[in-house]
Amino acid sequence: MGTFLGIFTTSMLRWYLKQNVQFESFGGKEFIKILVAFLLTALLFGVLNTFFGFLYVKFGPTLTETEHQMFKNYDNVGIQILNSLFLMGAWTVTYLVIKLLLKLNQDRIERLEMNTHLKQAQLNTLKGQINPHFMFNSLNNIRGLMLEDVEKSREMLTKLSEILRYSLTKNNSNGIAVREELEVVDNYIDLSKIQFEDRLEFIKNIDGDTLDMQIPPMIIQLLIENAIKHGISNLKRGGTVTLDIKKKDSVLVIEVRNTGQLQISKDSTKLGLKNIEQRLKLLYADKASFNLEEISNEVVALIKIPLA
Numbered sequence: 378m379g380t381f382l383g384i385f386t387t388s389m390l391r392w393y394l395k396q397n398v399q400f401e402s403f404g405g406k407e408f409i410k411i412l413v414a415f416l417l418t419a420l421l422f423g424v425l426n427t428f429f430g431f432l433y434v435k436f437g438p439t440l441t442e443t444e445h446q447m448f449k450n451y452d453n454v455g456i457q458i459l460n461s462l463f464l465m466g467a468w469t470v471t472y473l474v475i476k477l478l479l480k481l482n483q484d485r486i487e488r489l490e491m492n493t494h495l496k497q498a499q500l501n502t503l504k505g506q507i508n509p510h511f512m513f514n515s516l517n518n519i520r521g522l523m524l525e526d527v528e529k530s531r532e533m534l535t536k537l538s539e540i541l542r543y544s545l546t547k548n549n550s551n552g553i554a555v556r557e558e559l560e561v562v563d564n565y566i567d568l569s570k571i572q573f574e575d576r577l578e579f580i581k582n583i584d585g586d587t588l589d590m591q592i593p594p595m596i597i598q599l600l601i602e603n604a605i606k607h608g609i610s611n612l613k614r615g616g617t618v619t620l621d622i623k624k625k626d627s628v629l630v631i632e633v634r635n636t637g638q639l640q641i642s643k644d645s646t647k648l649g650l651k652n653i654e655q656r657l658k659l660l661y662a663d664k665a666s667f668n669l670e671e672i673s674n675e676v677v678a679l680i681k682i683p684l685a
Contacts, residue, residue: 387468390418394472411469419465491659511602512537518571533571536564544595551660552591555622559583562598562620569605576615577605584623592682593656597622597631600678603650604635608676612637624684631680639671653680 393414398407515537523530543561547553559581566579597620604618616636623630650669657665657680664683669676 386418386465390414390465390469391472411473415465415469416462419461514572515568518568522571533568536567540564540568547594550594553594554589555583555592555597556588558592558594558597559588561595562601565598565601566618573605573609573615576612577609578615578617580617580619582619582621582623587622587624587629590624590629590684592629592631593660596653596656596680597633599650599653600631600633600680603678604633604676607640608635608637611640627684629682629684631682633678634675636674637676638674639669639676657682 394411397414398410515533519530519533519537522533540561543557547557566577570577570579601618601620609616609618617634618636619632619634621630621632621634654667657667661683666679666681668679671677
């Protein structure tokens with residue numbers, strides 16, 4: 378009978394703990410819940426032991442000498458409750474230790490998975506950034522420019538090498554200053570203007586207090602590249618790409634607008650956009666957001682990053 382009562386009461390306690398205690402955010406409130414549940418369960422176990430012991434002694438079969446020794450304190454509620462406190466305490470400590478070990482193991486697995494996904498995101502970002510089409514176009518444009526302006530050609534080669542250096546060296550970092558990201562954006566724009574000339578207009582509106590704030594590397598550059606590749610390049614008369622960066626409350630707001638319509642070709646892998654979403658998700662969970670939509674003949678990409 379004692380075994381059955383033990384299974385019954387510990388099952389009730391386990392059900393209550395699973396339903397009402399948040400082990401992921403353990404604090405004083407959760408400790409009080411566990412303590413109260415433990416005491417009530419121990420009290421219940423002790424009372425039930427006393428009650429069923431009384432029934433067995435009074436109405437059960439004749440007791441042997443050994444059973445007399447076992448049931449000699451059945452009517453002492455205090456002793457029964459003390460025994461219950463010891464047994465329930467041992468069970469509760471064992472249960473909490475097991476939960477803690479499982480939680481630590483789960484956290485370790487999640488960290489490993491997150492590191493794996495983050496490395497994959499960095500690799501994908503690198504693949505998306507080193508765009509062979511852009512490199513070949515830039516080199517061909519620079520070669521043509523050399524016939525007209527050797528000094529400017531050298532300058533453009535330097536900018537191209539800076540973009541490649543940035544892609545290879547900064548990609549493994551999870552955070553970089555806005556001002557460093559803007560340098561590679563400016564280089565990318567200068568190289569793109571060799572091809573588009575007056576068809577490409579670039580406007581920057583950057584709040585000075587955002588320049589030293591940390592952002593994932595290459596997310597602005599990928600937005601600019603996407604705006605030019607899928608927007609400006611499809612317009613005969615070209616258009617404007619506008620970059621706005623500002624701080625609003627405790628959020629860094631990055632907005633890239635380009636003339637055109639939201640049309641992504643069917644054969645596009647959308648690798649750049651996927652990279653942005655994946656990296657924001659891994660670094661900020663649900664606290665950051667990325668949205669792409671068409672507003673009044675403009676494509677607007679909006680990123681919000683928490684600063685705290």
